[in-house]
Amino acid sequence: MSTNERWAQIPQINHDLLMPLKQTSRSYWVIVGLLVLATMGGAAGWVYQIETGIGQTNLHKPIFWGVYIGSFLYWIGVSHSGTLISSLLRLSGVEWRRPLTRTAELMAVSAVLVSVLFIFVHLGRPWRFYYLIPYPNHRMIWPNFRSPLMWDAGALLVAAVVSLIYVYLPMIPDFALMRERIGGWRTRLYAGLALGWRGSQTQWRCLNRALHIITPLLIMVMVVVHSIVGWDLAVALVPRWHSTIMGPYFVIGALHSGLGMIVVSLFLLRRIDHLEPYITPDHFDKMGKWLLATTLLWAYMHFAEGLVLWYGNLPDQWLVFRLYLEGLYAAPYWSAIVLAFGAPLLALSAPSIRRQPAALALVGLSINLGIYIERLLIVIPSLGHPRFPFMWSDYLPSWIEVTILVGALAFFVLGYLLVIKLVPVIAVWEEKEDRIYGAPTQSRGADAGRTV
Amino acid sequence: MGDTSRHKPYKWEMAVDLDRCTGCEACVVACRAENNVRISGEAEAAEGRAIYWIRIERRWEGTYPDVRVRFLPVLCQHCGEAPCEPVCPVYASYHTPDGLNAQVYNRCVGVRYCGNNCPYVARQFNWFDPQWDEPLANQLNPDVTVRSNGVMEKCTFCVQRIRQGKEHAEKEGRRVKDGDVTPACAQTCPTSALVFGDRNDPDSRVSALARSDRGFHLLAELGTEPAITYLKKV
Numbered sequence: 001m002s003t004n005e006r007w008a009q010i011p012q013i014n015h016d017l018l019m020p021l022k023q024t025s026r027s028y029w030v031i032v033g034l035l036v037l038a039t040m041g042g043a044a045g046w047v048y049q050i051e052t053g054i055g056q057t058n059l060h061k062p063i064f065w066g067v068y069i070g071s072f073l074y075w076i077g078v079s080h081s082g083t084l085i086s087s088l089l090r091l092s093g094v095e096w097r098r099p100l101t102r103t104a105e106l107m108a109v110s111a112v113l114v115s116v117l118f119i120f121v122h123l124g125r126p127w128r129f130y131y132l133i134p135y136p137n138h139r140m141i142w143p144n145f146r147s148p149l150m151w152d153a154g155a156l157l158v159a160a161v162v163s164l165i166y167v168y169l170p171m172i173p174d175f176a177l178m179r180e181r182i183g184g185w186r187t188r189l190y191a192g193l194a195l196g197w198r199g200s201q202t203q204w205r206c207l208n209r210a211l212h213i214i215t216p217l218l219i220m221v222m223v224v225v226h227s228i229v230g231w232d233l234a235v236a237l238v239p240r241w242h243s244t245i246m247g248p249y250f251v252i253g254a255l256h257s258g259l260g261m262i263v264v265s266l267f268l269l270r271r272i273d274h275l276e277p278y279i280t281p282d283h284f285d286k287m288g289k290w291l292l293a294t295t296l297l298w299a300y301m302h303f304a305e306g307l308v309l310w311y312g313n314l315p316d317q318w319l320v321f322r323l324y325l326e327g328l329y330a331a332p333y334w335s336a337i338v339l340a341f342g343a344p345l346l347a348l349s350a351p352s353i354r355r356q357p358a359a360l361a362l363v364g365l366s367i368n369l370g371i372y373i374e375r376l377l378i379v380i381p382s383l384g385h386p387r388f389p390f391m392w393s394d395y396l397p398s399w400i401e402v403t404i405l406v407g408a409l410a411f412f413v414l415g416y417l418l419v420i421k422l423v424p425v426i427a428v429w430e431e432k433e434d435r436i437y438g439a440p441t442q443s444r445g446a447d448a449g450r451t452v
Numbered sequence: 453m454g455d456t457s458r459h460k461p462y463k464w465e466m467a468v469d470l471d472r473c474t475g476c477e478a479c480v481v482a483c484r485a486e487n488n489v490r491i492s493g494e495a496e497a498a499e500g501r502a503i504y505w506i507r508i509e510r511r512w513e514g515t516y517p518d519v520r521v522r523f524l525p526v527l528c529q530h531c532g533e534a535p536c537e538p539v540c541p542v543y544a545s546y547h548t549p550d551g552l553n554a555q556v557y558n559r560c561v562g563v564r565y566c567g568n569n570c571p572y573v574a575r576q577f578n579w580f581d582p583q584w585d586e587p588l589a590n591q592l593n594p595d596v597t598v599r600s601n602g603v604m605e606k607c608t609f610c611v612q613r614i615r616q617g618k619e620h621a622e623k624e625g626r627r628v629k630d631g632d633v634t635p636a637c638a639q640t641c642p643t644s645a646l647v648f649g650d651r652n653d654p655d656s657r658v659s660a661l662a663r664s665d666r667g668f669h670l671l672a673e674l675g676t677e678p679a680i681t682y683l684k685k686v
Contacts, residue, residue: 053601054562055579060500062573064564124562124577124602131542131561141559147541149563236569237535237674383568387671388526390509391573393500 006436013432017424018181020273024421028272035414042407045400046121054124058398063383067397068122070376071405073229074257075115075412076156077250077371080226081258082108083163085290087218090211096286098430099278103269104262105167106423110415111261112160114408119156121404148232155225162214162221169210172197173429186422226251233378239316240309240382249301253371256294256340260367263287265416267361269425278426281355288354291344291363299341316387323381328394332373340370462618462628463551463679464609465651466638467661468525470684472645475508475523479637479646486610486636488596490582503576505607506637524682525646527637528553528574528607529670532677536566536575544604551651551679552609562602571671575606609648610635630656651679 049056059066086104089097120126132153134142143150176197179190197203230250233241263284270279309321324333344363353359384393397405483489483505492502506527513520530553536545537553544560547553567575581601584592592598595612599605610633617633630649638646649658658681661667666683 053578053580055501055601058499059579061575061577062567064567064577122563124564124604125560125600128561131559141543144538144541144543146538147565148539149541149565153541236539236565237571238568386573387571388509388573390507390511390524390526 009435010432013428013435014177014181016275016277017426017428017431018178021178021182021421021424028417032414032417035410035417038410039407039414042404042410045403045407049121049400049404050126056398056400058395058401060393060395062386062391063380063393063395065122065379065383066395067376067401067405068118070372070379071408072115072118072122073250073378074372074375075111075118075408076159076229077226077254077375078258078261078368079108079111079115079159079163080222080251080254081256082106082111082262083166083218084222084255085259085262087166087215087222091215091219095434096283098434099275099426100262100266100283100287101170101430102167102423102427103265103425104258105163105170106416106419106425107258107261107265108163109160109167110412110419111258112156112163113415114412116156116160117408117411119153121408148228148235151228152232155228158221159225162218166214166218169207169214170427170430171423172207173199174424174427177428178424189422223251226254238382239385239387240320241378243305245301245305249305252294252297252301253374256291256298257368257371259287259291259294260364260371263291263364264361264368267357267364269420270357273420273425275426278431279357281357284357284360285351285354288348288360288363291360291367292348295341295344295348295367299337299345302337302341320382320385323385324377329377329381333377336370336373336377338370339366340374460627460652461549461551462614463651464530464614465551465649465658465662465679465681466609466635467647467658467664467667467681467683469643469645469647469661470522470524470682471666472643473508473523473525474643474645475510475521476642477508478640478642479506479525480504480508482636482640483607485591486593486596487608488582488592488598489605490578490599491584491588496579501577501579503578503605505574505576505605525637526572526574526670527680528609529572529676529678529680530607530609532679533675535569535571535674535676539565539569541565550614552611552614554608554611555604555606557597557599557603557605560603562604564604566604571674571676575604578603578605627653630658 045056057066057068082104086097086101086108090101120129123129132143132150145151172194175190175194176199179187179194182190227247227250230246230248234243234246236242266279266283266287270276306321306325309317312318323329343366347353347359347363380395384395386392484491487505489505490503496502506525509524509526511522511524513522530551532551534545534547534553537547540546541563542559542561544556545553545566546556562577564577567573567577578599578601582598593612595616613635614633617628621628621632628650630653633648635646635648638644638648647657647661649656651659651662653659661683662681664681664683666685667681668684669678670680670682672678
């Protein structure tokens with residue numbers, strides 16, 4: 001392809017990728033309406049819970065944490081993987097990442113917001129949430145930084161800020177493009193967000209340098225954040241929680257579910273926004289290979305934990321693990337294993353299935369369902385079986401809890417749907433860069449002058 | 453500064469004699485009346501939400517027909533190395549200089565981590581605002597805060613009585629004597645299975661009992677250093 005032919009693709013790319021921002025179908029608004037209703041339902045449930053008491057949940061002694069904390073763990077995992085995979089691919093200069101990174105990053109931001117929400121939903125007295133913030137007060141009381149929950153708050157704050165910066169930086173050239181191409185009220189919004197981007201050589205150099213700095217930082221932040229989330233449980237004296245495997249396990253589990261979620265969203269966006277020329281079966285094949293790797297890693301973590309508990313045979317620990325293998329929680333546990341390990345392993349081992357977007361999306365859903373069940377199983381059975389058998393108990397969520405869970409899911413999807421009407425789901429400039437400069441030029445960096 | 457022993461801190465401890473406990477639950481009732489513990493009712497109790505600062509666990513030994521029931525009163529162990537304390541993000545759960553494991557109700561935001569991390573399941577949570585049927589609302593103890601919705605609570609060793617005892621002793625310029633302070637549970641126990649006192653006083657009854665060779669601690673292997681010594685002839 002000659003240079004001229006390459007450059008001739010630009011109007012087509014602009015057209016294809018900006019089209020979803022200009023045209024909105026009726027069914028989009030119907031879906032948005034339904035999601036708004038579901039979100040409002042969840043919000044109403046939460047207001048009712050605040051008004052009457054946290055007892056609207058089915059939590060009881062000794063199960064003080066339930067689906068809210070399980071959901072918090074799940075959503076932070078989804079978010080984690082979004083940024084991690086995007087930054088890993090960017091850092092290693094993987095060219096096929098280009099149509100995927102934006103999707104992953106947007107998902108990271110929406111998911112981290114939902115997970116933060118669950119912390120507040122979980123509080124017994126959410127109107128006193130500011131006690132958790134280190135603010136100067138006349139009693140000179142600060143939050144207790146020995147508490148893993150404070151580590152968690154710090155970790156979440158860092159994760160949210162870094163994810164936001166990371167999703168925003170590569171959007172700047174696209175904002176400038178949209179400032180020129182999209183009229184109406186959005187022109188002024190984009191003009192502000194583009195920060196005066198004109199595509200000069202200096203500006204490209206700055207952007208590249210910024211991305212070079214933040215990308216490796218982000219990978220470290222994400223590993224740390226997720227370990228801290230695992231330590232939330234691991235530092236407790238609770239049987240099975242108290243294990244060093246929790247940190248790495250949460251990093252891997254998060255990667256697993258997050259990748260699954262990216263595949264699902266890629267499949268849907270490709271279908272809705274007609275992005276077939278940009279997101280190809282090749283991309284699904286490659287994501288499928290990543291998923292295969294995380295599937296095996298995830299299973300390894302379970303095996304490693306189980307082996308040690310079984311061999312050690314400490315009564316309080318092994319008792320809880322046996323509940324999964326053959327006791328009260330065997331049905332959900334083995335479903336989780338099948339959903340997040342068995343089924344994906346079989347499906348993803350076949351190259352022909354990996355190239356089927358719909359099949360891969362199903363695998364992604366299956367993994368996410370499996371991981372969600374798994375997250376609940378980490379929290380609930382351990383708490384329900386303390387060292388005093390007299391206090392043993394079981395738990396299923398109440399209707400209010402389920403309403404809030406559904407509302408949170410709707411909120412996540414809604415945020416995503418609204419954002420893709422403001423930002424192209426594929427980074428336009430990254431796509432162009434690929435098409436024009438073609439095969440990877442690894443030295444492409446600070447001094448590669450170019451215009452968009 | 454005069455008599456230094458007067459300023460030596462107290463170390464409040466309890467001894468629970470399992471050979472004396474009959475499982476009558478008088479302690480549970482006395483504690484409820486003394487500490488304004490909310491009345492949960494049958495439905496909440498069935499959901500596992502009944503609040504009691506002390507409970508009598510029942511255990512059966514032997515096989516039918518030769519069965520014996522054993523009782524184990526469990527309350528907050530006021531651990532020296534309390535697992536509930538470091539995990540609280542707002543310092544609602546903290547250690548007093550007297551060795552008590554205190555809970556500051558006004559500070560609690562209800563993350564409930566302390567409840568998870570207490571291996572004795574001694575911590576109780578208020579899932580709703582408390583209510584008392586008439587005329588029970590008129591018998592609340594004015595010395596004890598009524599806890600609201602969303603707050604963790606647990607046995608305080610009747611800290612209001614300890615305070616009172618210390619104030620009296622201070623006025624008279626002496627240390628609290630053995631027997632000056634008795635929590636409601638110990639006061640009401642018909643068989644004197646519960647004995648409370650200052651462990652820093654070597655002559656107190658609780659010190660004598662804690663030294664007994666019948667003594668053991670619940671879940672001692674966790675290293676929580678409980679302030680309650682259980683006594684049982686093996």
